Amino acid sequence: MQASPSSRLGTSPSSTTAKTSPTAKTNPPPSATIPRLIIGTLLCTAIAFPALYSPFVALFYNWLRNSRAYNCSLFETAEILVLYAIIEPIYTYRFAHNPSLRIDVRPQSQQSPPGSKPLLPRLQRPTKRHVEIGKSILPLAILDVILIKKYAGVSVPEIRQSGGYSPFPAGAGSIRGSFLAPTLHRFSWSSPLQLTRALPTEVPSSRRIVLELLVAFFLYDALFFFIHIAFHHIPYLRSIHHPHHTHAEINPQVTNRLSIIERVSLILLANFTLNIIGGHVLTRTLFVPFFVYLLIEVHCGMDLEWGYDKIMPFELGAGSKKHAVHHRVREGHYQPFFCWWDDGMLWVAKHLKSE
Numbered sequence: 335m336q337a338s339p340s341s342r343l344g345t346s347p348s349s350t351t352a353k354t355s356p357t358a359k360t361n362p363p364p365s366a367t368i369p370r371l372i373i374g375t376l377l378c379t380a381i382a383f384p385a386l387y388s389p390f391v392a393l394f395y396n397w398l399r400n401s402r403a404y405n406c407s408l409f410e411t412a413e414i415l416v417l418y419a420i421i422e423p424i425y426t427y428r429f430a431h432n433p434s435l436r437i438d439v440r441p442q443s444q445q446s447p448p449g450s451k452p453l454l455p456r457l458q459r460p461t462k463r464h465v466e467i468g469k470s471i472l473p474l475a476i477l478d479v480i481l482i483k484k485y486a487g488v489s490v491p492e493i494r495q496s497g498g499y500s501p502f503p504a505g506a507g508s509i510r511g512s513f514l515a516p517t518l519h520r521f522s523w524s525s526p527l528q529l530t531r532a533l534p535t536e537v538p539s540s541r542r543i544v545l546e547l548l549v550a551f552f553l554y555d556a557l558f559f560f561i562h563i564a565f566h567h568i569p570y571l572r573s574i575h576h577p578h579h580t581h582a583e584i585n586p587q588v589t590n591r592l593s594i595i596e597r598v599s600l601i602l603l604a605n606f607t608l609n610i611i612g613g614h615v616l617t618r619t620l621f622v623p624f625f626v627y628l629l630i631e632v633h634c635g636m637d638l639e640w641g642y643d644k645i646m647p648f649e650l651g652a653g654s655k656k657h658a659v660h661h662r663v664r665e666g667h668y669q670p671f672f673c674w675w676d677d678g679m680l681w682v683a684k685h686l687k688s689e
């Protein structure tokens with residue numbers, strides 16, 4: 335028999351113990367074997383036999399590098415926007431039409447007849463979200479058009495040229511190739527904004543792409559874990575994260591319920607993790623769809639049969655259930671995508687207590 339929606343989460347409005355509730359655990363369905371096999375084979379072969387994939391990767395990257403859109407400095411911001419605009423409404427539609435999947439249904443009003451469908455939380459139509467989209471994209475787009483992009487594998491003269499400077503410095507002043515030293519575009523009447531980005535000519539191997547993606551997600555998740563704890567426990571920072579928790583039942587639209595500072599921080603943190611490992615620009619391009627998908631998936635408010643946490647082995651994924659508990663009780667499950675830091679910290683705390 336299917337568990338009732340509220341019992342899926344295993345918490346009540348007043349509950350503060352649900353963060354450790356066993357009902358937040360994920361039980362992989364038997365059908366998870368198929369996606370596990372497919373994903374596992376793809377990952378292993380991409381790492382072990384990059385020559386198998388190199389013709390396709392070269393074809394794809396060279397096609398992208400020769401397109402005007404990919405050379406535009408706004409490409410990654412546009413990529414986030416388009417992917418979010420496609421993926422989130424799919425999850426929202428599923429959420430609205432599948433009450434049995436919802437994991438945090440709130441108590442219904444007295445007037446609701448027994449057995450009736452649980453009321454939906456307030457959801458916005460896509461046509462009513464122009465202001466939200468504008469507020470989300472504007473800060474990122476501004477950064478795109480004022481700062482020069484500095485990617486791994488691109489020489490300093492090429493970076494200089496893309497920013498409107500001469501390739502080689504004349505006299506004093508130099509531009510560093512490191513992303514840690516941001517450089518403003520050289521604004522002029524002929525080049526009023528930073529509209530292009532310099533791309534590396536080297537085609538990455540599938541091994542490099544997969545390993546960079548794995549390390550980038552591991553790093554992002556670990557860094558966000560500590561930032562998230564700071565957001566909850568340092569009084570001065572609480573107001574930055576507070577809007578993310580101001581909702582009734584968790585649903586896919588909560589993904590983008592973020593203060594401007596938090597939203598920009600999330601994107602800059604993802605940028606930082608990709609840059610610090612010297613990620614290829616193609617890795618960055620492929621990071622975005624997984625990143626957007628995972629963010630929406632953990633906020634989807636549904637117990638999906640093929641949730642990524644059920645497909646990942648050894649219960650390594652946090653998933654929508656654990657993140658829903660975090661949203662409800664505002665404590666625990668601080669990692670967005672995985673759970674080894676959360677589980678590790680709990681284990682350490684338990685052992686320190688028992689000593």
Ligand SMILES: [Zn+2]
Nearest residue numbers: 578633657661
């Ligand atoms: Zn969240």
Ligand SMILES: [Zn+2]
Nearest residue numbers: 562566575660
């Ligand atoms: Zn939080």
